[in-house]
Amino acid sequence: MSFHRTSELPMALRRGRKREMRVQFAALPYRFEHGELKFLLITSRETRRWIVPKGWPMDGMTPSQSALIEAYEEAGVNGTAHESCIGMFNYFKRLDKKTNLNCLVMVFPIRVTRLSKDWPERPERKRKWLGREKAARKVDDAGMAQIIRDFDPAVFPAR
Known part of the structure; x- marks a missing residue:
C-alpha cells in the first residue's frame, strides 16, 4: 500500500440541505500492546453498537484534527493524528x-499515547481494546471492518 501525501488545510464550512449526503471524519485509534496491534472501539450512545469515534467537520480544523478531537470527546484518546485518510465508508x-442521513466517513489513524480516565462522553459510552480480527468482527459496518483489516501501521511511523 502506498500513499501520496498532501497537505491538509483547515475547512471553511457552509450549510447544506438536510437530505444531502454529509461527510464525517472518523478516528481509528491504535497502539501496540506486547508487540500486538490493538484498536480502540467504543459503543454508540443509543444502540450500543461497537464503532470508532467519528463526527462532523469542525470549522477551521483539518479533517485529521477533527478526527482527533472526536476521539478525545468520545473515547478519551490522546495521541497523534496522521493527515492521510486511510479509507472511506458510508452509513x-x-x-x-x-x-436517516447518508454519511460518507473518512477515516484517519490516531496513534494513541495515553487514554484519559475522564472524558466528555464517558457516562454515555464503553471503550475496549481489541486485536485486528476481533475489532473487525465487532464493528457494525463492513466498510470499517475492511479498513481495520487492511490498516498497516508501518506506513505511519511514530512522530
Whole structure:
C-alpha cells in the first residue's frame, strides 16, 4: 500500500440541505500492546453498537484534527493524528424516527499515547481494546471492518 501525501488545510464550512449526503471524519485509534496491534472501539450512545469515534467537520480544523478531537470527546484518546485518510465508508445516521442521513466517513489513524480516565462522553459510552480480527468482527459496518483489516501501521511511523 502506498500513499501520496498532501497537505491538509483547515475547512471553511457552509450549510447544506438536510437530505444531502454529509461527510464525517472518523478516528481509528491504535497502539501496540506486547508487540500486538490493538484498536480502540467504543459503543454508540443509543444502540450500543461497537464503532470508532467519528463526527462532523469542525470549522477551521483539518479533517485529521477533527478526527482527533472526536476521539478525545468520545473515547478519551490522546495521541497523534496522521493527515492521510486511510479509507472511506458510508452509513445511514439516524437523526430521528423518520429521518436517516447518508454519511460518507473518512477515516484517519490516531496513534494513541495515553487514554484519559475522564472524558466528555464517558457516562454515555464503553471503550475496549481489541486485536485486528476481533475489532473487525465487532464493528457494525463492513466498510470499517475492511479498513481495520487492511490498516498497516508501518506506513505511519511514530512522530
